[in-house]
Each structure stands twice: as structure tokens, then as C-alpha cells.
Amino acid sequence: MNALNDKVVAVTGGAGGIAAGIAQAILDSGGRVGLIDLDRDKVEAAAAALGAGDKVAAFVADVTDPAGIDAAMKALRDRFGGLHGLVNNAGIVRLGPADETTPEGFDLELAVNVKGVLLTAQAAARHFSDGGAIVNIASNAGKVGYRNMAGYNASKAAVISLTRSLSLEWAEKGINVNAVCPGGVATDMLKSVADFLAPRLEQDRDALFGTMVPAQLGRHIQPIEVGRVVAFLLSDAATIIRGQSISIDGGDTPF
Numbered sequence: 001m002n003a004l005n006d007k008v009v010a011v012t013g014g015a016g017g018i019a020a021g022i023a024q025a026i027l028d029s030g031g032r033v034g035l036i037d038l039d040r041d042k043v044e045a046a047a048a049a050l051g052a053g054d055k056v057a058a059f060v061a062d063v064t065d066p067a068g069i070d071a072a073m074k075a076l077r078d079r080f081g082g083l084h085g086l087v088n089n090a091g092i093v094r095l096g097p098a099d100e101t102t103p104e105g106f107d108l109e110l111a112v113n114v115k116g117v118l119l120t121a122q123a124a125a126r127h128f129s130d131g132g133a134i135v136n137i138a139s140n141a142g143k144v145g146y147r148n149m150a151g152y153n154a155s156k157a158a159v160i161s162l163t164r165s166l167s168l169e170w171a172e173k174g175i176n177v178n179a180v181c182p183g184g185v186a187t188d189m190l191k192s193v194a195d196f197l198a199p200r201l202e203q204d205r206d207a208l209f210g211t212m213v214p215a216q217l218g219r220h221i222q223p224i225e226v227g228r229v230v231a232f233l234l235s236d237a238a239t240i241i242r243g244q245s246i247s248i249d250g251g252d253t254p255f
């Protein structure tokens with residue numbers, strides 16, 4: 001219950017669907033949360049919606065901008081008087097067949113989903129109070145891959161590799177780095193996949209969205225369920241789990 005007692009955790013992509021569940025789980029574990037996102041109005045609304053008073057604060061930064069993300073991390077540490085954890089959750093998906101993927105679209109997906117993870121981890125490592133824990137939100141797409149997501153699949157595979165590299169090099173700084181690989185979480189991102197596929201498969205969008213669930217679970221995964229695993233990986237109880245990318249997709253990916 002108090003595994004993150006008073007610990008301060010930065011969560012990027014803080015205005016998004018999964019971030020809300022991650023932030024709630026951190027609060028439920030006794031921690032405090034700095035939400036970081038591109039969109040000021042949305043991230044401030046997300047912070048207010050948690051209803052946790054001064055245990056939550058909102059910050060604006062683009063994870064692809066090294067100076068901006070460093071300034072946000074410093075502001076967050078100054079605001080709470082410390083920094084102990086980071087969740088690299090910001091991400092985008094661009095949908096389309098591999099043979100129509102443009103250089104610009106591919107670059108953007110890798111910039112946000114991979115370079116953003118590295119830059120934000122570097123900034124957090126500079127501002128951590130005394131060691132820390134990092135959890136990267138990869139995806140089962142980085143292990144198995146899906147149609148119409150060549151750039152996204154590649155980006156999430158790179159996050160899995162980056163997680164191993166950072167874990168290996170930063171153990172000596174007292175920083176533990178892991179990743180989770182969700183799938184089928186009920187958020188706007190998954191709805192955008194249904195929006196893309198429905199006309200192409202000549203299916204009703206809402207009916208199609210309803211089928212996009214992990215087979216063994218038979219329902220969508222909820223952001224709070226992702227959040228609880230992330231909160232555990234941020235805690236001292238997870239110190240012996242290092243450099244791993246754990247599938248949390250209701251059994252869809254068997255490794």
C-alpha cells in the first residue's frame with residue numbers, strides 16, 4: 001500500500017489514457033506525481049482530475065526537446081523537493097501500410113517513442129535525488145509486431161533494447177530500469193487504431209473496437225491495471241527485476 005511512500009515520480013505523456021492509471025496507482029502507493037505533456041490545458045486538466053491536491057503537479061515539455069525536458073524535470077524536482085522515479089509513457093502511433101510509410105512519419109515516430117525515452121531518461125538521471133527507478137512503456141508491438149504499424153513496431157522494439165542498455169550502464173548509478181509491454185488498453189490510442197481499420201475492414205468502428213481485446217482476458221485492459229504493475233516496478237520490492245520488458249497484455253504474447 002505504501003510501497004512508494006513520499007517518492008516523487010515523473011510521468012511523461014501525462015495527459016493520456018494510460019498515464020491516468022499510472023498516476024492513480026502511484027498515488028495509491030503513497031507517492032507523488034509530476035505529469036509532463038505537450039498540451040498544457042490537457043495536462044493541467046489531467047492533474048486536476050486526479051483530485052490529489054498538492055501530491056500532483058502538471059508540467060509542459062516535448063520529450064524530443066532536450067533542453068525542454070531537462071527544464072521540466074528540474075522544475076518538477078524543485079516543486080516536490082526531490083525526484084525518485086520516471087515513467088517514460090509519452091508515445092505516438094502512425095498507421096498505414098509499410099510501403100506507404102514516409103521518411104518524415106518514420107522519423108517522427110522514432111523521435112518521440114525512442115529518442116524521447118533516451119532524452120527523458122538522461123534528464124531524470126541528472127536530477128534523481130539518490131538513485132532511482134525508471135519504467136519505460138514499450139508495447140507487445142515491439143515483440144510480435146502488427147500490420148500497418150511498421151514504424152511503431154520498430155520504435156517499441158528499440159525501447160526494449162534501450163531498456164537493457166540503460167539498465168546495464170546505470171546500475172552503478174543506483175538506477176533500476178525496466179519496461180512493460182501492454183496491449184489492448186482502452187485509451188484514445190487504441191480507438192485511433194479502430195478508426196483506421198474500421199472502414200478498411202468494412203466494419204462498424206465501435207463493434208471492431210470491442211473485439212480488440214486480449215483473447216484470454218476477453219475484455220480491454222484498464223489503465224489502472226497497467227499502473228499497478230508500473231507502481232510495483234518503481235518500488236524497492238522490484239530491485240531484483242532489472243532490464244526486463246514484461247508483457248502485460250493479458251497473455252497475448254507468450255514471452
Ligand SMILES: NC(=O)c1ccc[n+]([C@@H]2O[C@H](COP(=O)([O-])OP(=O)(O)OC[C@H]3O[C@@H](n4cnc5c(N)ncnc54)[C@H](O)[C@@H]3O)[C@@H](O)[C@H]2O)c1
Nearest residue numbers: 013015016017018038062063090091139182184185187189
Ligand atoms: N493503448 C494501448 O493499447 C497501448 C498498448 C501498448 C503500449 N501503449 C503505449 O502506452 C503509452 C501511452 O499510450 P496511451 O494509450 O495512453 O495513448 P494516449 O494517446 O492516450 O497518450 C499519449 C500521450 O502522450 C503525449 N505525447 C505525445 N507526444 C509527446 C511528446 N513529444 N512529448 C510529450 N508528450 C507527448 C500525448 O499528448 C498524449 O497525452 C504510449 O507509449 C503507447 O505507445 C499503449
